[in-house]
Amino acid sequence: MSPPSTTLLTTAARAVNATKLYGQGDSAVRALDGVSVEFARGAFTAIMGPSGSGKSTLLHCLAGLDTLTSGEVYIADTPISGMSDNDLTLLRRDRLGFVFQTYNLVPTLTAAENIELPLRLAGRRADPAWFETVVGAVGLARRLRHTPAELSGGQQQRVAAARALITRPEILFADEPTGALDSRSGAELLAFLRRAADEFGQTIVMVTHDPLAAARADRVVFLADGRIVDDMIRPGADGILDAMKKLGG
Template sequence: MSAPSTTPLASPPAQSQPAAAAVDAVKAYGTGEAAVRALDGVTVAFERGRFTAIMGPSGSGKSTLLHCLAGLDTLTSGEVRLGDRSLSGLKDKQLTLLRRDRMGFVFQAFNLLPTLTAAENIRLPLDLAGQKVDQAWFDTVVAAVGLQARLEHTPAQLSGGQQQRVAAARALVTRPEIVFADEPTGALDSRSGADLLAFLRRAVDEFGQTIVMVTHDPVAASHADRVVFLADGRIRDELHAPTTDAVLDTMKRLGN
């Protein structure tokens, strides 16, 4: 997916302020002896302008952590912060506006509206917020995902990989502070998955984006700058500049 040279986003704020963080995060389901702690005192920070993958065995708490970081779920105790803003105590409307204005999302399900074209789906967050489209940035994002020739097609006229690229473009068109991706390659074939991961990598390297991605795939995780490993609701390890083999070895050690 080639693209013309572009002007990167403005330099991210000082690295001392993480894009997102969890402090002593606990998420429990149920009560009493039947209670299950999906998160059991997790403290972790995610640097701006970096690509971080979250991995762990099934039931490790990785998706729960992502959902709490994104304000899609609430903690039982502890704190989640987006930049300098604590999510604790925010009302539903405040969380909705925070997600709309400061976050982007890419999920395994593409979540595209079937009656809208690809272009309309990409612009949807801006339209809902009543914001004007920055055409130059829109064109940059569309070129980066290689969708120039497919903008007038509806989701039914696009392959799964193309639909996920529409979803990825939609996540970036608002220039969010952080993009949360939950198993974004899970429904894709290997080539489409590789294309999407290459785009996410470019979004970090060329556009200064911050991405936090949950994945079970060691190959996907190897595209990240850092991998954080969870098991039994706790952080057990992390890797920097990960390779597929190093990720596999760590996952085996954690019992996946």
């Protein structure tokens, strides 16, 4: 057996020449235009860009929620194009975690049940120690029996984050997770994501248009018109703002 390449060891996900077209012929819109990017294991990466830059499309394609027109996406060393719906579903369930902007929780389930949802769908129960760790980290120990309707927006997003972590996923994808939150709740959620990266070594890919949110990441990738236009390591809020000005966003 040949040893795995170093790329595969350190890369959690990568896109190779990812292209996504909406519509057909002359009226086709290029949402992604040959994007190649790698996401290192253990890193917290933010994807930024103006509206229509293709950042959400890139995230959805990386996460197996959407399919590319051409190119390839790998989760670790697994190419995902051509996977059946069932295989993609199992991939999402067992290897990925999600936090969406809104509507993250099943309204009939309690916070605890929502957190356990991916495991229960797989017919497993949560490891009690890990469950306690995650719940403690998001500060929800006293709210576990509440239904989503009884929780604030910030609490709901933290439940969603806890659910995303409960399976110890290879990558946690977050799509504008703070977009619908007030600034204090948003800051709390970002603090939690940061801790997840630092303390649990969790790989995180987050789409955001908020420079303050992106500033908590290790790396910021800028997209415009479906192409990567900038890629910075720990740029800080000021660096991000400068880059955004350059993009005219």
